[in-house]
Structures are given as structure tokens and as C-alpha cells.
Amino acid sequence: MIVHFPFLSAILSVTLLGALIIIVLPENKHFLMKVTAGVTGFISLVLSLALFVLYDRSLGGFQFVEQIAWLPRLGITYQVGIDGIGLAMLLLTGIVILTGVLISSHEFKAGGLLGATGRPKEFYALLLVLVAGVFGVFMSLDLFFFFLFYELAVLPMYLLIGIWGTGKKEYSAMKLTLYLLLGSAFILIGILALYFSSGLRTFDWLVLRSVAFPAHFQNIVFPVIFVGFGILAGLWPFHTWSPDGHASAPSAVSMLHAGVLMKLGAFGIIRVALELFPIGAKFWCPILVFLPIVNIVYGALSAMSQKDLKYVIAYSSVSHMGIVLLGICSLNALGLNGAVFQMFSHGVMTALFFALVGCIYGRTHTRILNEMGGLAKLAPFLAVAFTVGGLASLGLPGTSGFVAEFLVFLGAFKAYPALTVIAATGIVITAIYVLRVVQKIFFASLNPNYIPEADACTMKDQFTHEHLEEVSDSGHKGFPISVSDAVLLEKIPIVMLMGILILFGIWPSLIINVINIGVSSIVQTIGGSL
Amino acid sequence: MIAIQELLIFNSVIFAIGIYGALTRRNTIGILMSIELIFNSACLNFIVFGKYLYPSLLSGDIFVLFIITVAAAEVAVALALLLCIYRNSKNIFIEKISLMRG
């Protein structure tokens, strides 16, 4: 079934239009801005869902292709289309942007995390521009536009972290931007090499895919592009921008960043490196596979030693992206399916995590694990949600994390048995640090820094000297903070993300069937074993 | 009538002295005065060339008139600036006004 409505351009223009409307809204209409951003996110999610439903599974390949010549003399065409992999990513982006907007709209309230900085207009406008870029990358079939959208997605991050971040935000924003631009430089080199060496003077991905580049050319360019995109995917040892960046960014930005933006890197590796350079991939993947292995184990170990909650989550992202890259490096159907599914699953999971971290941070005013404790009593909903996220993170069956990791390990084992065993130790370490975090925040006895909201007023007069001393001993000065459970505006996105994690954990075929359509064509291109 | 070279060399001397002053004076007014030296040497150069090479033309004189006018304007503005700086920082020593230091 081919539907002629230009869905893909519609998604792009809706997000950009949303950004535009927010920009022209009067400065003080905060509510309208939030509504606009929310509606934009919702429409893009609905459109992605529509695509997901309308995508013809029996036909496969790229569908909903739109083509407009843009600069014919240079071979640049505005060309978008979507295959199974892109579809999964589109859906993920839709989910994360909607939930991110909802979470941040709560944080913009007075006293919220973003309340002090304010400026919701610029925030939402930049957020939507970023998302437009992300959508664009996932659907571009022209390398020029691919790169353009890629940069469009990366650059607003600088402002979003630099302005609305916390902690050493300027440093983080700068580091992140420099790193990603370094990656972009690699990618640009790769794309230009493609453009000139093909002799066709075209950026058209579909055309370039049919070109058989000579082996030595592929062997030279593949690692360049792999590393270029790998930097965004958190590839070791180019990952250190991610902990700092994630730790400094506001929740919604962290969600988008770890949830979606890092996937751009992995997506780029599949779309550009793998599909255009099958020979290079076959040559390099057995060599480069060591890096994802390091990612997984070392990321998990590093996460264990962190004291700051956001750093734990950020390092766990590094570890989980390692699984994605391992799946890609395995070059077979199982591994690639697992990798894409892990991209999806980790995106949702990490969005959930960062949303929760934002909620927790907004309540406790600290992200240091040792300063929390026993919060499950005061915020049971957050505890449940965090536990679910944690379980998905450690790959518990019933959550999508398990299916993804299992498929990746299965695929990787076929290609690199011994290395996979090493990588799989990561799941044990993950269990250790995830449970440690859950325990430190939510379980054990309640930290005296925190009291239930209901007691806040009545207790204020009763604080004895000893109590205050006890409080100040634990690193908190002054009166205890009242902590409440999540409010509706936080609950909706969190429940959504949790539901998706569990739904796809129980019924992975729902999306894997689509992903597999995209993956099987790649596997055919590579000509690898199944 | 003396040779043109002698006058030109004299101008060069004044010019060089002016440069020396502009490079060494610490007092801003001193620098301004050194620049006046340079201006004067340039003016005289115009006159010299005009008189020796194209005696029938007036360009040299006219040029010098314009230069003197511009110099006057420049000095007026420069001294106003200087007073402004002095009011703000109670100082006109050049090394103290290094706001543009990187």
C-alpha cells in the first residue's frame, strides 16, 4: 500500500513549524509555548506511528520516498525515504521528544530545575530544531542532506547544555561540541571521498549504494567514517564527552541526547559505513570489534565507581552503546537486529532514566548517591519506575533490554565467540551498579535530609539541635527537604516509557519484524553469513 | 638653492625622530606630539616635492593645507578622548590604558 501523503516531509515541517511558532510567540506566554511544543511532539509521534502502521512489510525496502532536485549541478537532491531501521528510529524519536517536552514543561515551573534559567521559548525552539535534525538524519537518502541534518541535530546541543545545564556546563558543552565536530570532520571527509571517487558527482545514497567501490578505497574510508560516527555513538576511547555532557544537560536534553542523538552515530555507521562499504566492513569489523568490547566492560566498570547519579547513567549509556556497536560489528542478521533493537530499547530506557534523574534531582537537590537513601517511602512511584528502568538496563527478561542484548550476544557469539563471553560479563557488572544505585536512592532507611511533604510544615518547629547536626553531617546544611511523589505531568511520560519498555520486552516481534526488513537487505549487501 | 636630497633627508630625520618618540613616550600627550612631528615631516615633504618637481602646480600646498586641517581635527578628538580617559582612570600613561590586553 503506497500512500501519497508526504509523511516524512510532514514530520520534518511539523517540528520546524513548531519551532517557528514558538519563536514568534510573545515572551511571556510560557504556557502556550509548552502546549505548542507538546502538540508538535505529539503530532510527530502520531505521524511516526502512522508510518509504522502504513509501512508495507511485504514490500520492504525504502518507502514513502520523496524527491526534489535541489542543486542538480552538484548532484544534491532533497530525497527522503524510510526503511525498517529508520522506522524504528523515527518511532523512538517521536516517543522521546514527546516525553522530553512533557518532563521539561514541569521543570520550567517555578522552583523546578529549569525554573531558575527560564527562557522556555529559546529552549523549546532549539529542542524542536534539534529533533527536526534527528528526524532528518533518519529519513535522508541523500548524503548531503544527511550531513546537513546531522549537524542541525548536533549544534543546538551546545546552547541547550551551555545555557540550561547544571554544574560545569560550559566545559561540558564545549567538550561535547568539539568532540562531535571532530566526528563530523571525519564524516565529511568520508562523504566527500565518496562523492569524488564514485565519479558520479552525486550525493544520492541509493545511487552510491549500487556503486562497487574498489576494496582498497573501502578499506581506507570505512574506518574514517566508522570512527566519525562512532564518536557520536560513544565509541571508546572517544566517549568522554558523553558523561560530562549528560551530567550537565537538563533532563529533556539528556533524554534526547542519550536517547536519540547517540543513536544517530550508530545509525550513521549502519547507513553510511556498513551499507556503502561492505568490503571495508568485512575487513575492519573483526579488528574494530575490540573497541565495543572495551566500551561494554569498561563503561560498566566505570559506572560502578561513580558517585554522581547522572554519571552512573551516562557511563551505563556508554556501556549500552557498546552493545549496539558490538551488534553492528557482528555483521550478521541477529547481531544487527539486536543492535537496532538495542538502539530503540536503550533510547527509551535511557530517556526514562534521565527523566527520573531529573525528577529525583528536582526533589533532593543533589545527585550524589550517598546523600540520598530511603526515598521509596516518600516517592514510591519514582522508585517503581526507576527499578523498571534499572531492570531493563541490566537486561532482565520481560523488558526490551533483554531481547536486545540477547540478540546482540547471540549474533556476536556467532562471529566472535571468545570476545562475546568477555562482553557478556558486562551484564553482571551492570546488575551490580544498577542495583547499587537503586538501593542507594530508594531503599534502606530514609536519609534524615528528607521528610514527607505532609510533615514539612508541622515539623519545622520541632527540629532539635541534634537533628540539625545529624543533617549537616550527611552533607546537607539546613532544614530537611520535603520530598513528594511524581505529579501527573511527570507520571504520564514515565508511564509511557515504562509501558514501551515492557511492551517490547514481551512482544518484540512488533518492531523486530520491521527492523528485520531493513537488516536483511543490509545483510544481503554485506553478503555475510546469516 | 640647496639640493632636494638635503631637504628630504632633513624630513626623514624629523620623521625618524617622530617614530622614535611615538614608540618610546609613555605619556599619551607625548605620543601625540611625536605624531605631530611625523605629520610635519610629511607636510614638508609635500612642499619640497611640489617646489622642486612641479613648481607650476599648487598640489603640494593644497595637500599640506588639508593635512593640517585633518591634523587639527585629529588632535581635537584625540585630546578629548584623552581627557575622557583621564577622567575615568586618573592616568594618561599608555601602559596603564591597556584594556585591550589579551
Added chain:
Amino acid sequence: MIDMYLLYFLMIFAAVSAVGVVTFRNIFHGAICLGAMLLGIAGIYLIMGAEFVFAVQVLVYVGGILTLILFAIMLTSKIADRSILQANEQKTVSFLISAITLFVLIYAIVKTPFTTVQGPFIVVDTARIGKSLFLNNILPFEVISILLLAALVGAIVLARKDIKK
């Protein structure tokens, strides 16, 4: 012949005064030297037959600019104040640079063959200057008047006290 000796004298006078301008530790003395130098140059103009320029030099430079400079000196600091005294900085480098510049210039002057017009200096009368200014050079003249106006306004704006404070 007298002219020639006078010229030499004025040249030496002006050069010595110029040295005085850049070397006196007391800025006030330097300003006086500047006046002497300006007068010396004016004398040279006169001898070379540029009467109007001579007049302008004396009026504008000595009468205007020098007075302004003296005003500035006195406004910014008392004459006896230590801040008027000034030591020169980066003397060696500056001396080297100015010496080399001088050498370069002299080198160029000596090397260049000038085809000069012989004979005494032709005196330029003011009427010709006036005609030239208001006929041939009317546009630059008007432009420079605007420049002067702008400088005037600018100087006033800059130099006035800030009323808000």
C-alpha cells in the same frame, strides 16, 4: 645666499627641537620644543615660498594645536606633578627601528635620481591658493569641513562630563 644659510639654520633648529620633543622628561618642556620645531618648519615654508602654508602653520599648529596640547597637559596634571615627568620605554628597539627607517629612507632618497627644476623658489600667492581651493578642490574642501564639524561635535561629546553621573 642668506636664504640658504637661514634654511640650514632652521633645519638644524627644527631637528634639535624635534629631538627635544621626544627626549625631555618633562612633558611641558617637550611641548615648548614642539612649538619651536613647528615654528622652524614654518620658517622653512616661508623660505620655500609657501606663504599661505606658513601662515596656516603658524596659526593652526602653533596657535591652535600647540595651545590645545598645552591645555591638555595642564588639565590632566599639574605641571609640577610627578606624572608630567616621563621616562621613555623600549628605547633600544625604538632607536634601532627609527635608525633603520631613517637609513632606508636616506638610501631611497640617495638612490633615486630626481629631475628637479632649477631656479629660485616660486612664491605662491594666496589668491591662487584660494582659487584652487574653491574651484578645483571644492569637494575635498567641503568634505573636510564636514570632518571638522564632526570632530568638533565628537570632541565636545567626548570631553564633556557625564551628566548622568
Added chain:
Amino acid sequence: MFELTATVLLCPLAAFVLITFFTGKSEKISSLVSMVAMAVSLLSSLLIFALILSAPGDYELKIPWINILKDLPIEMGVLLNPVSSVMLMVVCTVSLFVQIYSVGYMHNDEGYSKYYSFISLFSFSMLGLVIANNLLQLYIFWELVGLCSYLLIGHWYHKPDAANAAKKAFVVTRFGDFGLLIAVIFLACKTGTFNFLEIERVIGSGILSPAAVTAVALLIFCGAAGKSAQFPLHIWLPDAMEGPTPISALIHAATMVAAGVYLVIRTYFIFDLSGTALSVIAIIGCSTAFMAGSIAIVQDDIKKVLAYSTISQLGYMMLALGVHGYTAGYFHLITHATFKALLFLGAGSVIHSLHTNNIWEMGRLFKNMKVTAVTFLIGGLALSGVYPTSGFFSKDAILIQTLESGHYVLFAVAFLTAGFTAFYMARVFFVVFLSKEKFSGKHPHESPAVMYVPLILLATLAVGLGFFSEGFSRLIFFGKINEPEHAVLIPLLSNLSAIGAIVLAWAIYQKELISAAALEQRFAFVHKFLKNKYYIDEMYVFCVKNILFVVSNAAGWFDRHIVDGAVNGAFYLTSSAAGALRKLQTGMVQNYAVGIFGGVILLWFFMNMMK
């Protein structure tokens, strides 16, 4: 039959969903929902068992789950055969009894509904594990029961000990699961299927080298050892006693910890091919049994005694499986499930009435809690293997099997352990129920009927099950039917030793003919060693502290300082180069002027040279 299976499986799941999302507010309805669901499951499982009994064999149902490769189907499914149908009954029975019991035990607990929802989830997961027709599904439910165990141990999450114990349980078993996961992946890659029956067929054809078979078997055993608390992964189980006592009975005595044994039984066709793997299992099982049995002697916490006893009995089961005692091991699993659940629930009853776990703060409870005391006695006798309780039949079958297989050392150790078992059970019984009163100011009372009725029912089972041993061995066997030997000597000997141990305990703790304190003095070293549980926990702490934490901190440090240091170094290099260059911009106009004129001069020289 599969409809019945669906009922068995989905009832607890439905209960979980219902309680979590709808009835959480009302405690009564929650517990009722949970129990009704469990009762339906029990009935269905009984029907299934009856059907299987009428026509033994393998009944399989496959449902595709993920379709990626044609030659590696990923499925969910049901495999019904005597092994699984028996286990279904056991799980449903114990779960139902525990749920009924919990109505009394968890009365007035803050997280009552949560407790029931998790217990339903656990039942669902455990049943799913039992009926799994493939390794992947088994692994999935395997992890889910681990999760439930985590959640239920941490039921009182506000207690730091409970939170720690929950985490420890999950992480330690996770170590084992790692091995199982690798085994699953390895088998899937080598045989192209997850399905038990197909793996059996493929492996039977000799596709795997003996070394590979041994490796797979050991990896699977690794998972089993984690879940069934075998040495050296047993350390989580004693700590898991921080959870509510009924949970200890259900999860940490009867069902989940037996899952490891069940896993070995399910994949016995792999183990059967590798003598090495079997020997490893036997040795580890036997040493676990001995170690835990000896530790149990000196424990003061009634639940800890039972926990170590559980570990010891699980060791027995493993030993049995290691010496080809397939039937004996499985039978012991089932009898153990009943009498250990009984013992835990009995202990729970005591704890419920006295609010302490320490046996030295109890005493002479027989007077106040007759039902509990009698049922506990029956459980204890069963555990000690005294005729005619079920424990006698199952344990002696294991001993006989061990001896017959020619492992004399293992037999000797196991025999000694049987003596230990009787001794520590007798010690607990005497100290708690018969000796002098040691509590003061408390008024122990018999627990309510909801609590003692399950005790009585379980006691009946604990006694009665033994008489089904022959029928059992005809129904469940590996390869050929292992006709039970009617050996007389060994049962007699073991019974005598058990009775001897009981008498000894009676002499020490009841009549105090022999002073316990003096014995402790005499064997101070041994006592200390046992009291400290062989220092295994300390060793773990040492390893974790000195290896894992050090490595992780090193990784963290490396990342912050070396990897990031390189990045910051690049930053620093750039900025310091810029800083050095910046010095050129002094802000002193004259310096710039020097530059201008110097530049002019240089230009002039340069142009002159060009000429």
C-alpha cells in the same frame, strides 16, 4: 491439555496484573484474588498431572516469538511431561499454602497488597520456568524468578539489611546466570535451536565434541549453582532470610532454589554425556552439603539454620544428580519442598508469636504452640530422614545411589552430613520447643488457623509423600527405570546415625548432660570456623573490595584522568599555546607600533632580496 496449562500459567499473571493495577488499595480483595488464582492453578495442574499419568510422554506446544532467522527459530512454548507436571503441582501446592499462611503472617503489614502481587508474579514465573520447552524461555523465567526473589527479599526495603540481602541475592545469582546465558547462546549457535527435545536429538547425534559438551554442561551448572546456592555461590541464601518468612519457605526453600536442580534435570541429557561434568556436580554438591550442614550446627538464628539446611539439602540433590541418581535427586527435591516449606512456616509461626529469630530467646514453646511444635517435629524428622517420613525415602535413595556408583568418599561425607542434619534439627527443636523458657515478658500463643492449617496439610504431605516413591521412580527416570533397591543396611545405618545424633542433641541441649559451652571451649577453633561460615563471606568481601572495586575505581580513574586527561591535555595544549601567543597582545599600543614598523622594515629587506 494446553488450555489447562494456559490456565495454570495465566491465573497468577492475571492476579498480579489485577492486584497491581486495580485492587492494590484493598488488602482483603488482593489476597483473595491471589489465592483464588493459585487454587485454580493448583486444580489445573492436578488435572494435567492426571492426564500425564494416564498417558506419559512429551507433549509440546510451540509459539513463535521472534522471527529473524529461519534456521534459528526463537519460540515460546510448553513442554509437558512427567517431570514438569510433577513440578507444576509442587509449585502450585506450596505457593497456595504459603499464600494462605501469609494471610495470618503478613497481617497488618504495610506492603500487604504488594506482597501478594509479587507472590503471584513469582508463581507465574516459576510455573513458566517449569513448563518451558526451550532454554531461552527457561532463562527468561529463570531471571524473572530471580527478580521476584529480589523484590520479595527486599519486601521490607527500609531495612538496610533487607535491601543489601536483596541486592546480594540478585547479583550472586547473576554471576551464575552469566554462565547459563553463555551456555544458551553456545548451544543455540552450535545446534541451531533452543528447544530441549531438539537439542537432545542434535546432541545425541554427536555434533558436539566431548570437550564442548563438558563446557556447556559446566556452564549450565554454573547457572544452577547460582540459583540453587551451591558452593561457592551459596552466600546469598542465608542473607535472603531477611525477607518475610513465608517467602523464605516458598522461594528460598521449596521452589526457586530448587530451580537449579530442575534445570540440571531438564538438561540431564547433556550432563549424561560428560562424566567430568557429572563428577564436578557430585563433588560440589557433596561438599556444599557437608559445609552447609556443619555451619547449620552453630547458627543461632532459626531461619539461618533452616537456610543452611536448605543449602545442604540442595547439595544432596546435586550429589544425587552427579552420581546418576536422576530419580532420587528429583524425588528429594519434591519431598524437600514439602518438609522444608513446612519447617520454614513453622519457624515463621514461632517468629510471629515471639518476634525474634534467635533460638536462645525461645524455649518450651511446646506448651504454648502445640500444633506448631508437632508439625515442626514432623518436618524435622523428615529432614533428618527418619522412617517413615518422606525424607527417609528420598535421602536414603541418594545415599544408596552414591554408594552404588562407587563414590565411596562422597558417600562417607554424605553419610556424615546426614548425621549433622539430624543433629542440628534436633538441636533447634529441643532448644526452641522443649528446653527451659528463655523469653520473658512475652506471651507466646498458637498462631491463627490460617497459619496452622497449612502447617498440618504440609506435615501430612511430608509424611505421606514417601510412600509414592516407587510410583515416582516408575514415572520419572532417565534412560531406564531405576528400580529402587530394597537395601536394608544403609537405611538402617542412616536411621541409626540420625537417632544417635538426635540423642546426642537431646543430651546436650535438653538434659544438658554435656555442656555446650564446654564443647565450644574445647573445639574453639572449629567452632569459630563454623560460626564464621568458613570465612567464605569474608573472602567474597575481600575479593569484591580488593579486586572488583579496585578495578572499577581504576577504570573510573583511568577514564577521568587518562582518557579524559588526553582530551583535556589536548585542550590544555591548545589553550596554553594560545595563552603564550596571547602575551604578544600586550594592549600596549607602542608594542604594536614597533611591530608595524619592524614589519615595514622586514618587508623592505625582503623585497630588496627578491630583486
